Amino acid sequence: MKIIGPNSDHSDIELDPVKAYRRGRVLDAMLRSALPPPKRGVYRGTFEAFERMDEARMVDAARRLENA
Amino acid sequence: MGGQAVRLNGFLRATEDVGVLLRPTRENGRKVKKALDFLPSSHELEPDWFEPKSGGPENIRVADDLIVDLLFVANGETFESVQPFVREIVVEDVPVRVLNIDGLLRTKTDYREKDILDKRVLTRIKQRLEHEPGEPSE
Numbered sequence: 001m002k003i004i005g006p007n008s009d010h011s012d013i014e015l016d017p018v019k020a021y022r023r024g025r026v027l028d029a030m031l032r033s034a035l036p037p038p039k040r041g042v043y044r045g046t047f048e049a050f051e052r053m054d055e056a057r058m059v060d061a062a063r064r065l066e067n068a
Numbered sequence: 069m070g071g072q073a074v075r076l077n078g079f080l081r082a083t084e085d086v087g088v089l090l091r092p093t094r095e096n097g098r099k100v101k102k103a104l105d106f107l108p109s110s111h112e113l114e115p116d117w118f119e120p121k122s123g124g125p126e127n128i129r130v131a132d133d134l135i136v137d138l139l140f141v142a143n144g145e146t147f148e149s150v151q152p153f154v155r156e157i158v159v160e161d162v163p164v165r166v167l168n169i170d171g172l173l174r175t176k177t178d179y180r181e182k183d184i185l186d187k188r189v190l191t192r193i194k195q196r197l198e199h200e201p202g203e204p205s206e
Contacts, residue, residue: 012080014075017077017157039131043128052128
């Protein structure tokens, strides 16, 4: 994917790991600000169970945006 | 492995967690608990949980300021099976052991939407690197 226009230098491909790490941290901060915080603690389970937990938070975030 | 490793291999996407594939041993449990000591939730970790169980591997998640997924198997791949695909990358003076693209492709499923997208983009990057060797960045 390429973003054209004023931000045309942006791409979702970044082959320099250090740049990728730094840009990724910015993206992560944006994602965190959009999602409800996770319920803290230690969990044991299947990877699928963790996936369901993540999806539930995504749905919760989508509902909050929908109702905003 | 996971989103952080995908990113270090070229596909810039957001991720919420750190995925670690490790050998299931009690000793690793002790090491992980010590390494994650800065996260209060990690104090609940029990090294015994890291020992293999007959009922199949059970993964562990530490959810705190960071979410850390501690996996013993990823799409059938284990710590041992992915060793040929481990590369070391130095990020801000810190050596990080991550899977290379071939290793990541093995750990991604064919049914998770996130995995399917990762596989598609990583495959594209791999093809590009094969055709344009030596190019440092986009």
